[in-house]
Amino acid sequence: MRRAFGKTIVKLAQKDEKIILISGDVEQEMDEFKKLFPDRYINAGLCEQSMISMAAGMAAEGLRPYVYSITPFLIERPFEQIKIDIDEQDLPVVLIGNSDYPSHGPTHRPLNPEKLISIFKNIMGYFPRSQFETEKAMLDSYIMKKPAIICIKKDGLPFI
């Protein structure tokens, strides 16, 4: 699914120069994007809270930020920043969380993203089960121009 993310974000960025890719120091499948659009790639380092608010601020300026990190670091750590800065203000930021780490221990395992995302007012949750569905989720959230969270994982792994 990561590969589908990497390919689709490049495809979207080729069509829309407002797309910015922000990462929380997790650079999987981003080489092509970085090569083609170096000015539109930002590695925010390890400051997940500010990264979320910053992305929301960029969306308020008309850009289309996509923020990529490991699912628990992306959703759980900066939860209130997502609630106020993205969900409450209905800003079109897309968060893409990856949780391909079944053997990395509890820090790298999200609790239950489906439950967590379901309580937001405006954020759409996507839980693709294949590369095809990952691409579809990304295209769908782009067209909807709504805040979204897309949770990807290794094909066949359960979410929880």
Added chain:
Amino acid sequence: MTELNKRSKNLRLEIIKLSKANGGYHYGGSFSCVEILISLFDKCLNFEKDKFVMSKGHACWGYYVLLHERGYRPLLEGHPHRDVHNGVEWTTGSEGHGMPAALGMALARKLKKQEGEIFVLIGDGECQEGTTWESFLLAKQHKLNNLTVIVDYNKIQGSGFVEDILSVKSLGNVARAVGWKVSEIDGHDLDILSKTLKEKKNEPHLIIADTVKGKGVSFMENQPKWHANWPSTEYEKKAIEELSK
């Protein structure tokens, strides 16, 4: 300390009127940032191209009065809701949101090669939030010389003196060490405020505005209990009397 002029006193009177009518009671912080807001609105902001984020959301009443003067009609709740058509650029009230959001706006302007500056007002208690320190690093890293952060340094937070609870005295030194331009000024002096806000700079700018919590009403000044306190009719009368002199 600086004498308050008519405009400053009148704005404080309007704050009492508006907040009382709408259930607000954060007088201390609302009064400490009056001159900062007046300088921004009267002298500094170019509403065509600049943006102002009121991160110190609980001190929203003076902000609302100034927006009203310009014909805007923001929702009058105890903390601002984002409503760009009515001049409110961000939803705030929970501390530590406005600064990283403002830095996102400033970064977007850089990427779009769009002029205009982003200003954000934060509280000194708010500086205890981790996002303040993260934002110092991020703004420097991305060379955001279009970002100005003003701290209403009134030295009192919700339950007491900032110095006793969790000191942020190192703020200026840290920002300077990270590579920000730092100005430490009298936060009630309109001339100095306007001049400093308009300064050209090559780095992100932190203005530490030294203020008095509750400024303008003798019994509120430097009193932690007036961070959030509903004034009795007697106190309200006294405050109005003092500000009407």
